[in-house]
Amino acid sequence: MTDEIESPANGRQQKVQAAEVGLGVLKALAELTPSTPLSKLAEHLGMPASKVHRYLQALIASGFAEQDAITNHYGLGREALQVGLASLGKLDVLKVAAPYLAALRDELNQTCFLAVWGNKGPTVVYVEPSTGAVTLVTQLGSVLPLLGSSTGLVFASFLAAGETALLREQETPHLTESQRRDVELHIEQIRTNGVHQIQSLLMPGINAVSSPVFAMGNKLAGVVTVVGSGALLTGKTQDLAADRLLDVARAISGRMGANLPA
Incomplete structure (x- = not known):
């Protein structure tokens, strides 16, 4: 042997x-x-x-x-x-979010972008423009209103009050009493649903859907948004965009180390 x-x-x-x-x-x-x-x-x-x-x-x-x-x-x-x-x-929200937003743009054929909180408020740092006949391009570096945009309202929903206080003080006097109530209603819905649909808030005829992206410790890292013409991004199409955007936001958050409830 x-x-x-x-x-x-x-x-x-x-x-x-x-x-x-x-x-x-x-x-x-x-x-x-x-x-x-x-x-x-x-x-x-x-x-x-x-x-x-x-x-x-x-x-x-x-x-x-x-x-x-x-x-x-x-x-x-x-x-x-x-x-x-x-x-x-090494995980940067822009690097992590970019391929997800590119794929979502291809799927929905709507402009998708990422905004982060800058020293002047919600700031667009990455854009995947629509390739369709109707193209809405949000410029890189654009600063969006806190209370007058879907993106801004998501920041207002999840950032600490102290971080948004100055912009709130600047924008609130320009709102009617009805608009102020709507803002608080929107914030309550965003915190509950994790996604926000709006029609013609920032610009007439333009609809948007926004969702938060979180990092480790469930700290807000940015907001992803789908935006398009109200003639196209409406009804069931906007509902589908909201569902897919929420999936994408959760996927990005998971890659960023967030631990969100199922």
Whole structure:
């Protein structure tokens, strides 16, 4: 009987499999943050606790996991947190949102844009213009009104009152009492639905749909908007745009590290 010799190929395969299992344990620790007992971690992974424990020891040795000395629970270590922060630091809402908005523009054939909060208010930083016969181009760098645009109202709904106070003070005196009530109604609806449809608010004959984009900690990162002619972006077409925009906004938020309720 000859001795069985492990080939280099088999050795590489085993190392790859071990790395995959280790990454799975690391991912499970992230999903069960801030810490978890070994039994719950093993159940979550569907692996024997003894096997999970071996991988945990390797992760602890490399700084990617740690064990609480009092509870004996396991959690992410300093090295894992550093990697996570470095990754999040590279996530820019414009870079993340751009391909989603391009695909949405192609799907709806309506102008789609991203706005962020600038020192003068809601500021357009990225535009995917419609390719149809009727094209509405929102200029890069345009500053939109806080209370007089769908985009602005979404910012007003999710930013801290202190951040929007100055613009509110500037714009509110120009509104009628009925318009002021409408603003508060719009804000309540936006917070409830996560998406906002409006007709001819910023410009006559122009309809829009807006939705918030969040980053890690569910902090508002920007607002995505679909805008088009009221003759085309209306009724069921506007409802469809609202549904798709909400899906896109949630997808971007997920890529940005937000943890939104289902």
